[in-house]
Amino acid sequence: MSNELIKSQIEFRRNELLHYAPTSFFRNNSEKSFEYFVKNDILSKAEGGEGEIYSVDIEGHTYNFFYEFLKWDSEFFKMPTLKLTYILFGETNYAKLLKAISAFKENVVKSNYIFIEIPSEDIFVIQALNESxxxxxxxRMTYYLDLNKFTNNRYAVREAQESDIINLKKVSSEMVNPFDRFHADVCLDPVIADSFLGVFAEESVKGFADYVMVPNEEGVPADSFLTAKYYQSWWDNIDLKVSKMVLSAVSSKTNQGWYVKLISEMAYHLREQGAEFALMHPASTNKAVIHSYEKLGCKLGKVSHILTYKLR
Known part of the structure; x- marks a missing residue:
C-alpha cells in the first residue's frame, strides 16, 4: 500500500481525525495528541503494525478500513469480534462511501461482530455507518478534572487487595447499568455482560489497572471500587500529564454516597502520581454520575458514539 496515499487521506480527513485522540479537547496540546494518538497510529498500522487494513476501489477511489481482531473478546463473548478504528478516503462522496462499507461488510465482517468508537464530529461517516x-x-462522554485546582474533603480509602476480588465481582455484577454498551447491545448476552464487568474488576485488581480504590472507613464494608490507569507513557509524547478513572461500581445498599468520595480521593491519588488532569468516560444516560462529576468541578471534553454491527 502506498504510504503517500495514506498520508494524503489522513490530511483529507484531518479535521475529523483530530477528534479521535482521547485528549483532543486540550487545545494547547491538540496537535501533539493528533500526531501521537492518531497519525502515528495509522502510519504504524499501514507499515505492517498491529491490526489489518482492507482496501477497496470504488469507481477509481480507494477506501481504507483499519480494523483488528480481538482474541480475548472473541473468546469471552463467544463470537468473533472485530474493532474498526478508522475509515480513510480522499473524497466526500456519500454514495461511494456506502458502497465501500458494503464491500467491507461482505468481505471482512461477514457474520462476525464489529464495533467502533467514533467521535460525534465525524458525522459524515456516522450517517453512512447508520445507513449500513x-x-x-x-x-459516551469524556469529562476532565483539573487536578491542580481540585480541593475537597478527605475520606478514608485504601488500595484493593486480591482478598477483595470476590466481593468486588459481586458488586459489579449487581450494580448493572442497563445503558452501558455491553448491556444495551442486543447482540450480546446480558448474562455474559454481567460476568464481563466482574472479570474486568478482578483483572483490574490483579494488575490490569494501575490502582483500584475501595472504602476504608470503620463500619463501612468495601462494597464499592474505582479503578484508574496512569498512562504515564503518554505524558512526554503529548506534553500533558493525564490519567484516567476507568471502572466503578458502588453498592446502593451499603455504600450510598461513596461514588463521589471515591472520585474525590482518586483525584488526590492521581495528583500524587504526577498527573495534572483526570479523564472519566460516563455514558450520556448516566445523569447521576454526570451530576457528580460536575459537582466536583469536572468539565465536558468530548462526545463519542459506540456503533456495532452483526447480522441477525
Missing amino acids: LFRLVET
Whole structure:
C-alpha cells in the first residue's frame, strides 16, 4: 500500500481525525495528541503494525478500513469480534462511501461482530455507518478534572487487595447499568455482560489497572471500587500529564454516597502520581454520575458514539 496515499487521506480527513485522540479537547496540546494518538497510529498500522487494513476501489477511489481482531473478546463473548478504528478516503462522496462499507461488510465482517468508537464530529461517516445498519449502543462522554485546582474533603480509602476480588465481582455484577454498551447491545448476552464487568474488576485488581480504590472507613464494608490507569507513557509524547478513572461500581445498599468520595480521593491519588488532569468516560444516560462529576468541578471534553454491527 502506498504510504503517500495514506498520508494524503489522513490530511483529507484531518479535521475529523483530530477528534479521535482521547485528549483532543486540550487545545494547547491538540496537535501533539493528533500526531501521537492518531497519525502515528495509522502510519504504524499501514507499515505492517498491529491490526489489518482492507482496501477497496470504488469507481477509481480507494477506501481504507483499519480494523483488528480481538482474541480475548472473541473468546469471552463467544463470537468473533472485530474493532474498526478508522475509515480513510480522499473524497466526500456519500454514495461511494456506502458502497465501500458494503464491500467491507461482505468481505471482512461477514457474520462476525464489529464495533467502533467514533467521535460525534465525524458525522459524515456516522450517517453512512447508520445507513449500513450499524446500531448505536452507547453515547459516551469524556469529562476532565483539573487536578491542580481540585480541593475537597478527605475520606478514608485504601488500595484493593486480591482478598477483595470476590466481593468486588459481586458488586459489579449487581450494580448493572442497563445503558452501558455491553448491556444495551442486543447482540450480546446480558448474562455474559454481567460476568464481563466482574472479570474486568478482578483483572483490574490483579494488575490490569494501575490502582483500584475501595472504602476504608470503620463500619463501612468495601462494597464499592474505582479503578484508574496512569498512562504515564503518554505524558512526554503529548506534553500533558493525564490519567484516567476507568471502572466503578458502588453498592446502593451499603455504600450510598461513596461514588463521589471515591472520585474525590482518586483525584488526590492521581495528583500524587504526577498527573495534572483526570479523564472519566460516563455514558450520556448516566445523569447521576454526570451530576457528580460536575459537582466536583469536572468539565465536558468530548462526545463519542459506540456503533456495532452483526447480522441477525
